[in-house]
Amino acid sequence: MVDTLRINSGRLWGRIDELAQVGAIIGTDGCSRLALTDEDKEGRNLVFTWMEDLGMEIVIDGIGNVIGTWAGNGTDKTLPPVMTGSHIDTVRTGGRFDGNLGVLAGLEVVETLAENNISPFHPIAVGFFTGEEGARFAPDMLGSLVYVGGMSLESALDIEGIDGKRLGDELERIGYRGAAPCPGPVPKAFVELHIEQGPVLEANKTSIGAVDSVQGISWAEITIEGQSNHAGTTPMHMRHDAGFAAAQIAAFVRQLALEVGGDQVGTVGKIDLHPNLVNVVASKAVMTVDLRNTDEELLKNSESRLNEFCLSLSESEHVEITSKPLARFEPVSFAQELIDGVIKVSKSLGLSVQQMTSGAGHDAQMFARICPTSMIFVPSKDGLSHNPAEYTSQEQIMDGANVLLQLLLQLAKEQSG
Ligand code: HGY
Ligand code: MN
Ligand code: MN
Numbered sequence: 001m002v003d004t005l006r007i008n009s010g011r012l013w014g015r016i017d018e019l020a021q022v023g024a025i026i027g028t029d030g031c032s033r034l035a036l037t038d039e040d041k042e043g044r045n046l047v048f049t050w051m052e053d054l055g056m057e058i059v060i061d062g063i064g065n066v067i068g069t070w071a072g073n074g075t076d077k078t079l080p081p082v083m084t085g086s087h088i089d090t091v092r093t094g095g096r097f098d099g100n101l102g103v104l105a106g107l108e109v110v111e112t113l114a115e116n117n118i119s120p121f122h123p124i125a126v127g128f129f130t131g132e133e134g135a136r137f138a139p140d141m142l143g144s145l146v147y148v149g150g151m152s153l154e155s156a157l158d159i160e161g162i163d164g165k166r167l168g169d170e171l172e173r174i175g176y177r178g179a180a181p182c183p184g185p186v187p188k189a190f191v192e193l194h195i196e197q198g199p200v201l202e203a204n205k206t207s208i209g210a211v212d213s214v215q216g217i218s219w220a221e222i223t224i225e226g227q228s229n230h231a232g233t234t235p236m237h238m239r240h241d242a243g244f245a246a247a248q249i250a251a252f253v254r255q256l257a258l259e260v261g262g263d264q265v266g267t268v269g270k271i272d273l274h275p276n277l278v279n280v281v282a283s284k285a286v287m288t289v290d291l292r293n294t295d296e297e298l299l300k301n302s303e304s305r306l307n308e309f310c311l312s313l314s315e316s317e318h319v320e321i322t323s324k325p326l327a328r329f330e331p332v333s334f335a336q337e338l339i340d341g342v343i344k345v346s347k348s349l350g351l352s353v354q355q356m357t358s359g360a361g362h363d364a365q366m367f368a369r370i371c372p373t374s375m376i377f378v379p380s381k382d383g384l385s386h387n388p389a390e391y392t393s394q395e396q397i398m399d400g401a402n403v404l405l406q407l408l409l410q411l412a413k414e415q416s417g
Contacts, residue, residue: 002118002409002413003348003406005112005113005116005118005405005406005409006112006398006402006405007105007108007109007112007398007401007402007405008108008111008112009394009395009397009398009401010394011108011111012104012105012108012397012398012401013394013397015050015104015107015108016096016097016100016101016104016397017096018046019031019043019046019047019088019096019100019104020096020100022039022042022043022046023037023039023040023042023043023090023094025093025094025388028388028389029095029096029388029389029390029391030090030093030094030095030096030387030388030389030390031090031094031095031096031388032090032091032092032093032094033088033089033090033094034089034090034091034092034133034135034136035089035130035131035132035133035135035136035137035142035170036064036089036130036131036136036137036161036167036170036171036173036174036176037136037170037174038174040088040089040174041174041175041176043088043089044066044088044128044174044176047066047088047103047104047107047128048066050107051066051068051107051126054068054070054107054110054111054114055070055114056068056069056070056110056126057069057070057071059178059180060176060177060178060179060180061146061147061178061179061180061181061182061184062146062153062157062177062178062179062180062181062182063130063142063143063146063147063153063156063157063171063182064130064143064171064176064177064178065127065128065129065130065143065144065146065147065178065182065184066127066128066176066178067083067085067125067126067127067180067184068107068110068125068126068127069081069123069124069125069126070110070113070114070123070124070125070126071119071123071124072113072114072117072118072119072120073117073119074119074121075119075120075121075122075123076121076122077123079121079122079123079188080122080185080186080187080188081122081123081124081125081185081187081188081412082120082122082123082124082125082187082188082189082191082408082411082412083124083125083126083127083187083188083189083190083191083367083371084102084105084106084109084124084125084126084127084190084191084192084193084404084408085102085103085106085125085126085127085128085129085192085363086099086100086101086102086103086106086128086129086132086192086193086194086362086363087099087102087103087128087129087130087131087132087133087143087363088100088103088128089130089131089132089133090133091133091135091386092135093386093387093388094386094388094390095195095384095385095386095387095388095389095390095391096390097195097380097390097391097392097397098194098195098197098385098386098390099128099132099133099194101193101194101195101378101392101397101400102192102193102194103126103127103128105193105397105400105401105404106124106126106127106193106404107126108401108405109124109126109401109404109405109408110124110126112405113409118409120408120409120412120413121412121413122188122411122412122413123412124408124412125187127147127363129141129142129143129144129147129363130142130143130146130171130176131143131167132144132361132362132363134219134326134327134361135162136161136162136163137159137160137161137167138159138219138221138326138327139219139326139327139328139329140217140219140327140361141329141361141362141363141365141366142156142159143363144363144366144367145366146182146183147182147183147184147366147367148183148184148366148367148369148370149182149183149369149370150366150369153182157171162270183370186370186371187367187370187371188371188372188411188412189335189338189371189372189373189411190364190367190368190371190372190373191338191342191364191373191374191375191376191404191407191408191411192362192363192364192367192373192374192375192376193375193376193378193400193401193403193404194358194360194362194364194375194376194377194378195377195378195379195380195385195390195392196209196356196358196377196378196379196380196383197359197360197380197383197385197386197390198359198360198380198383198385199380199382199383200354200356200383201354201356201377201378201379201380202379202380202381202382202383203383204354205352206352206353206354206379207346207351207352207353207378207379207396207399208342208346208351208352208353208354208376208377208378208399208400208403209353209354209355209356209375209376209377209378210339210340210342210343210346210353210354210355210356210374210376210377211334211339211342211355211356211357211358211364211374211375211376211377212333212334212336212339212355212356212357212374213294213331213332213333213334213357213358214329214331214332214334214357214358214360214361214362214364214365215263215292215293215294215331215357215358215359216292216293216294216295216296216299216329216330216331217290217291217292217327217328217329217361218289218290218291218292218299218302218303218325218327218328219288219289219290219291219325219326219327219328220288220289220291220303220306220323220324220325220326221286221287221288221323221324221326222246222249222285222286222287222288222289222310222321222322222323222324223284223285223286223321223322223323223324224242224245224246224249224284224285224286224287224319224320224321225242225283225284225319225320225321225322226239226240226241226242226243226245226281226282226283226284226285226317226318226319227239227240227281227283228274228275228280228281228282228283229280229281230279230280230281231278231279231280231281232279234281239281239317240281240283240317240318240319241281241282241317241319242273242274242282242283242284242285242319243273243281243282243285244282244317245285245313245314245317245319245321246271246273246282246285246287248313248317249268249287249289249306249309249310249313250268250271250287252306252309253266253267253268253289253291253306254266256291256302256305256306256309257291257302260293260298260301260302262293262294262295262298263292263293263294263295263298263357263359264291264292264293264298264299264302265290265291265292265293265359266289266290266291266292266302267289267290268287268288268289268290269288269290270287270288271285271286271287272285272286272287273285274286288326289306291303291306292359293331294331294357295331296330296331299331307323310323329361329365332365332368333368334364334368334373334374334375335368335372335373335374337372338372338373338374338407339355339374341374341407341410341411342374342375342376342403342407343355345403345406345407345410346403348406349399349402349403349406351399351403356377358375358377360385362375376400376403376404376407377400378392378396378397378399378400379392379396380392381393
């Protein structure tokens with residue numbers, strides 16, 4: 001009976017659509033819910049209500065992570081839960097699936113078990129973790145990092161956002177500064193369902209990705225101090241042009257990624273110039289650099305090459321360049337027994353599956369520090385994400401959620417230990 005159990009894909013699709021209306025980007029299917037904004041608060045409240053409707057025991061911890069735990073009649077509540085979940089904060093140009101799918105599929109699994117009166121031995125927990133995107137408050141995966149003890153709650157609460165706001169103040173303001181302790185309780189296992197956000201599964205016409213690792217991430221904020229001057233009267237050799245220096249760094253990041261090749265990627269996503277006026281040589285530039293690689297040594301090498309480039313640029317352009325780390329996570333490998341579990345379950349459901357790495361960061365990479373962890377990927381149309389046009393079909397979502405259902409059931413049915 002359990003093996004033939006399937007989720008209700010219409011119900012899941014409907015919840016994805018309903019949550020996407022919160023912070024909807026007009027004219028698109030996407031949404032914008034930067035961490036701890038009013039839109040994030042509204043999204044949190046909606047998912048919280050759904051957890052309540054499912055009779056879940058809900059806790060909010062000190063960094064605003066929300067964990068709902070469900071137990072059937074035959075569940076031993078003293079056992080550590082099998083956990084799933086993801087995030088519901090988005091980037092400013094967010095799609096409706098990134099993160100949201102993992103949380104809502106977790107609720108769908110619970111509802112399917114409840115309505116079929118199925119009681120796993122272990123409780124099932126579903127979490128949404130604060131500020132996974134890191135776009136407003138860096139680093140990314142912040143809530144799950146604090147949950148697993150990778151950053152102290154105190155230092156996380158003091159993080160300043162890109163808008164100058166203090167994280168702890170924003171958490172209080174939206175009413176999600178909870179009392180549950182950080183680090184949180186260690187689950188028996190953690191499995192996250194997520195869209196791939198890349199082109200691999202679609203190109204290979206594969207339904208499921210059994211994720212075995214997450215690549216290393218290095219974020220830095222680079223500040224360039226030059227000298228504002230008149231755009232018309234200042235001879236080129238007399239300029240201390242922060243705008244030019246920023247452009248040089250952006251070009252270098254692209255050149256570096258192409259030179260290193262392989263899995264190396266590099267992105268300059270944010271540049272703020274001051275005074276940002278047409279006829280003034282910029283006195284200041286504040287920019288971000290996002291470097292990633294599956295290989296830690298190559299990533300370190302890229303970081304040092306960037307630092308060397310900035311040093312030589314500061315000398316040639318007579319500007320001052322400083323760099324502040326925003327995020328630094330080494331590559332992570334997931335638990336082979338769970339990776340095998342994703343593969344086995346996918347095949348038992350008649351789905352094509354391939355083992356693969358993740359180019360994006362995920363909450364699961366934090367849980368891999370404390371318990372057996374893996375991820376399930378479903379395809380992204382045109383490999384697009386962090387874009388309102390992000391799309392995965394209802395059928396692909398259904399496939400992923402059914403793999404999640406069966407895998408969580410297998411993990412929750414066994415006795416612990
Ligand atoms: O940046 C990332 O990889 C994720 O979207 N937080
Ligand atoms: Mn995500
Ligand atoms: Mn994302």
